Amino acid sequence: MSQTAKADLFHQLHQGPEVLILPNAWDAASAAVVADAGAKAVATSSAAVAWTFGQADGDILAVENTCAVVAAIGRVTDLPVSCDFEGGFTDDLDQLARNITRVIEAGAVGINFEDGSRDPNLHARKIAAARQAAEKADVPLFINARTDIYLRQLATGDAAEAEAIRRGRLYVSAGADGVFVPGAADAGLIGRLAAAIPAPLNILAWPGAPDAAGLKALGVRRLSAGTGTFNIAFAALAKAAADFLAQGDSGAVFAASEGAPALQKRFSV
Numbered sequence: 197m198s199q200t201a202k203a204d205l206f207h208q209l210h211q212g213p214e215v216l217i218l219p220n221a222w223d224a225a226s227a228a229v230v231a232d233a234g235a236k237a238v239a240t241s242s243a244a245v246a247w248t249f250g251q252a253d254g255d256i257l258a259v260e261n262t263c264a265v266v267a268a269i270g271r272v273t274d275l276p277v278s279c280d281f282e283g284g285f286t287d288d289l290d291q292l293a294r295n296i297t298r299v300i301e302a303g304a305v306g307i308n309f310e311d312g313s314r315d316p317n318l319h320a321r322k323i324a325a326a327r328q329a330a331e332k333a334d335v336p337l338f339i340n341a342r343t344d345i346y347l348r349q350l351a352t353g354d355a356a357e358a359e360a361i362r363r364g365r366l367y368v369s370a371g372a373d374g375v376f377v378p379g380a381a382d383a384g385l386i387g388r389l390a391a392a393i394p395a396p397l398n399i400l401a402w403p404g405a406p407d408a409a410g411l412k413a414l415g416v417r418r419l420s421a422g423t424g425t426f427n428i429a430f431a432a433l434a435k436a437a438a439d440f441l442a443q444g445d446s447g448a449v450f451a452a453s454e455g456a457p458a459l460q461k462r463f464s465v
Contacts, residue, residue: 203338206278210374215408217419220241220244222245226426238276239278242262244425254312255282278340294329297329301333311363312348323370341376342377343375368394376397378399378422396417439452
């Protein structure tokens with residue numbers, strides 16, 4: 197499948213009929229596991245990717261490392277790949293355009309693109325610059341504009357809802373294809389966001405949030421695990437390491453690893 201065809205498919209997956217569920221990956225191995233489990237696309241988590249490089253999340257990781265992860269994922273799956281591109285790793289619009297070109301060249305057909313604590317008007321300009329760069333590359337990149345109103349608690353109550361809607365509409369008008377509002381979990385709030393923002397709404401797996409069927413009924417089109425999948429994997433590793441250090445029980449190690457994917461076989465093609 198060509199990159200353009202993958203991009204078109206990724207757009208279509210946001211139109212239903214089911215919610216697009218994305219158990220986020222952080223490297224080729226996790227992407228292969230996610231793909232083999234039945235995912236319809238692979239999306240990275242910027243925090244999980246950064247942690248694998250021993251760095252904190254937040255536009256710190258070098259863009260070439262992010263692109264290398266995207267390229268590695270593309271070698272193990274033919275699914276559409278969306279990259280969590282943080283804030284683009286720069287606020288300079290010319291450099292941002294170059295960064296967008298690089299991640300497209302690495303194989304991405306979508307990006308998550310967060311505002312963080314930035315001026316939303318700046319983020320809108322960045323979205324427009326990203327759209328222009330994608331058009332120049334002749335790839336219909338799915339730009340999923342993330343607003344961190346709830347995640348960073350930039351506002352509360354009615355003010356937070358109004359600002360999330362305002363930003364969502366602003367970002368769509370600037371060229372975003374979807375809007376991501378992590379931290380929104382209340383069903384009533386989610387339904388109002390979905391109704392007010394004129395683009396597919398992405399929700400992050402969050403305590404108290406409805407399941408996929410409930411989100412579908414509210415008008416949500418995409419559900420992301422975020423760092424959840426990484427944390428599940430590393431919680432298991434932390435326990436296994438502690439148990440092995442305490443007991444040195446070889447049998448327990450192999451018993452606990454039953455059901456692990458056969459990645460050597462998977463990659464020996």
